[in-house]
Amino acid sequence: MSTHTQQTKKRRPYLFICILILLIALAGIFVQRFAGTDIYNKASLPSIDFGNENEADGEWCLILVNKWHPLETENEIDLTELSNGQCVDSRIYPQLQKMFDDMRDDGVYPVVASGYRTEQEQQQIYDESMAEYIEKGYSESDAKTETERWVAIPGTSEHQLGLGVDINADGINSYGYEVYNWLAQNAYRYGFIYRYPENKVAITGIANEPWHYRYVGVNAATEIYKRGICLEEYLGETN
Template identity: 50%
Template sequence: MKKQARHKKKQSYKAVARVLVTLLILITGLIAYYSIRGGDRTLLMVFHSEKQVADTSGAWNLILVDRDHYIPANYQVELTELSNGEKVDSRIYPELQQMFDDARAAGLALFVREGYRTTKEQQQIMDDRIKEYENQGCSKKEAKKKAEEYVAIPGTSEHQLGLSVDINADTSKCSSDAVYQWLDENAYKYGFVKRYPEDKTDITSINNEPWHYRYVGKDAARTMKQENLCLEEYLIKYK
């Protein structure tokens, strides 16, 4: 009787071992598949694994900064100051200026509400949003989680690259919707893309921001517009 019980127990262990081995093989195969298909970036998007420093070895206009890719501590940018005091990477200024000139010629009143930010400024924005949710009755943990749905974690904001701008309308002269629609239809012509569209939140992890535009260059912007790709998808497919 005891011998039979030991036999059943041994068989049970073997069954569990087979299941674990099968799972290991499946996971290994999945990793190999995604590595071949899209490289490390695809793996990061599938598993959302450990954070790493953003790759700055490629084209400057295609640097990926998000929750998984932090801006290098030694990252430097040459800035140009706009008429309202906001600043942007000097390399995007000519196209940004042309886009604004053409938008204004089309009867729109718009301005850059936010350009370049320091880490300290990004941290202050995050702290203010957390405090706002705490004042609404959220716990500190809940407030932080909600804040991170709308505010980039310091060190992961594209504003810290100087390549992104938040564009708003002077609503005393035109509507925000008119500005957002014009940008959505035309920004790619100048090398800018809507960075956080509504249908890509599962990839970007940032809620819809129709005012947030990122410079990626005219060629990339045209492809992203034509194929409805966000930056993460574009880099997986073309880089």
């Protein structure tokens, strides 16, 4: 009797440790499955490993597209679809994912509201904006002016490159300004720039858009951020 009691007592710490390990494993699975709020479809994660972040830099991500530099041809882009249906150029996906993961670790919850667009999709957004202004009583030319403050003319949108993303708050856990503030301070570390700042409207041709970020690579983004310049100035292509 006393021997049996003794054995039970001895086993308990092992049993406790086993249960603890099991609980930790279950918690891990739960966090990964449900609490990660990962907006990206992991299944579509491309097998790109840049290793060093700076290898994600290059000419490919420094293409200038604005109203003075329209897209010459519609290139074929290798796209990665996010879990909300938006797409981005697969080459920027790892950096975008890393940025979103780190933002969430800081308690800020973003979504990609708009990623890659075809020329037709850009045309549709443009036409809808025109129709809205005209309905409000604007003249055709005033509607055009207002629309073009915000909406790039089809063929001149960075969204057609797959390198531009509109990032907003998820609307549940975060407010827009929290996302914009985080991005303004940190996005360059991942290779993304605040593309249309208020003080560069005359150069970019687009009004201040705190949600629109453009991938240019970590080296260019860091220089653009530190010098307080825009992409046109960085490339020496100001009008």
